[in-house]
Amino acid sequence: MKRENCFKLYNEADWQELEAVAADYRQFLSLCKTERESVREIVQQAEAAGYISLEAAAQAGRPLLAGAKVYSVCMGKAVALFRLGRQPLTAGLNILGAHIDSPRLDIKQNPLFEEGELAFLDTHYYGGIKKYQWVTLPLALHGVVVKKDGSTVEIVIGEDPADPVFCVTDLLVHLAQEQLEKKGARVVEGEALNILIGNAALPKALAGEDKDAQGAAKEAVKANVLHLLAEKYDLTEEDFISAELEVVPAGPAREAGLDRSMILAYGQDDAACAYPSLRAMLAVEQSDRCACCLLVDKEEIGSVGATGMQSRFFENSVAELLNLTGDYSELNLRRLLQRSRMLSSDVSSAFDPAYAAAFEKKNVAYLGRGLVFNKFTGARGKSGSNDANAEYLAWLRRVMDEAGVHYQTAELGKVDLGGGGTIAYILALYGMEVIDSGVAVLNMHAPWEVTSKADIYEAYKGYKAFIEAD
Secondary structure, three states: OOOOOHHHHOOHHHHHHHHHHHHHHHHHHHHOOOHHHHHHHHHHHHHHOOOEEHHHHHHHOOOOOOOOEEEEEEOOOEEEEEEOOOOOHHHOEEEEEEEOOOOEEEEEEEEEEEEOOEEEEEEEEEOOOOHHHHOOOOEEEEEEEEOOOOOEEEEEEOOOOOOOOEEEOOOOHHHOHHHHOOOHHHOOOHHHOOEEEEOOOOOHHHHOOOHHHHOOOOOHHHHHHHHHHHHHHOOOHHHHHHEEEEEEEOOOOEEEOOOOOEEEEOOHHHHHHHHHHHHHHHHOOOOOOEEEEEEEEOHHHOOOOOOEOOOOHHHHHHHHHHHHOOOOOHHHHHHHHHOOEEEEOOOEEEOOHHHHHHOOHHHOEOOOOOEEEEOEOEEOOOEOOOEOOHHHHHHHHHHHHHOOOOEEEOOOOOHHHOEEOOOHHHHHOOOOEEEEEEOEEEOOOOOOEEEEHHHHHHHHHHHHHHHHOO
């Protein structure tokens, strides 16, 4: 069942739409490198499309009718969009679910130190990474610092061409004989992923005026960093305690290849699915079933916490929605969730001929062959997997074929090599039909990942067909 390269099949109109989708996607990638930035952009686009917050809808005191568009946000890091259909909510939702967190380096709560007249920020890596991939790259700092008075300071350093950037240092190859004899997992240790942020000592003229500097005379480089933080952001070292600062690759998403057929960017796991899900949701006109786009945090570390899929955020939002339509009861909520259908929109590994031994060629995703369906994920014997029903796959085949969507089926890699998980199994606990569906990615979890423009385009088409289906 070989699938064609989609580029062979496109006409001029397809190319124009593909390029429009790809251009918007690159902008989304460049703007949304953290979950907070993603939610802010998603809400902005949703409100421009006529969505209102669930809280505002509740305060209005009017029942929600078919066609109503509402959104709900959890702690600024997860968001759910709903568009009511002609059928009652109890008929179930068509849900596009993806995640908006990506592997990165997080700044610790007591991070700032000086050694060898260099200033560093200590980090704790987030999600599954190959640590050696994060050294000697230009890095940017994104996040928020919340001060004791409740005020919030937004931080983005390293994205503007005029900004400084940061890096993690590495041992020069001339002295690396012992390092290079280590296994790949230990070539760079987690505690060595320190961000280099300064070398200039605080001028003596300033040391007498700066309170932090007065107590750090022996650490003049650290003192200078604190002076700059106080001067530009009105921050102290204590403010790191209530900060959420993420270190990500610096720079915008770029077209890749002489033919410009691909996209090279940070965070495509899972923006490659979150963006087409959002675009499809905002493009939906009136549908029979309620359409939902659910974009959550913490998938890379097990979907835990208040903003992860294992929280009650989604369930609570649906309960509020039911209440605003006048149909709330515990039984109606359970029926709604069980009758829902979901695409757990997450990326799949793309075949890489440089590492062909890791893949089973008949059951692997290929760049440029369209939207990917993974019937099951998990690892070694499907452990931790959601395994979609054959009946659901048959229904999806019909929906995709009728909409002219190019798609392929795949597994993550060879059976005994490992695997991965998504949010699919969590939604499946409600008894709804769920399958993993996403975009093939090269360099998955690396600082710079590769996707095909064709696959992003087909994902958008497929997601739109799914949420509009009856």
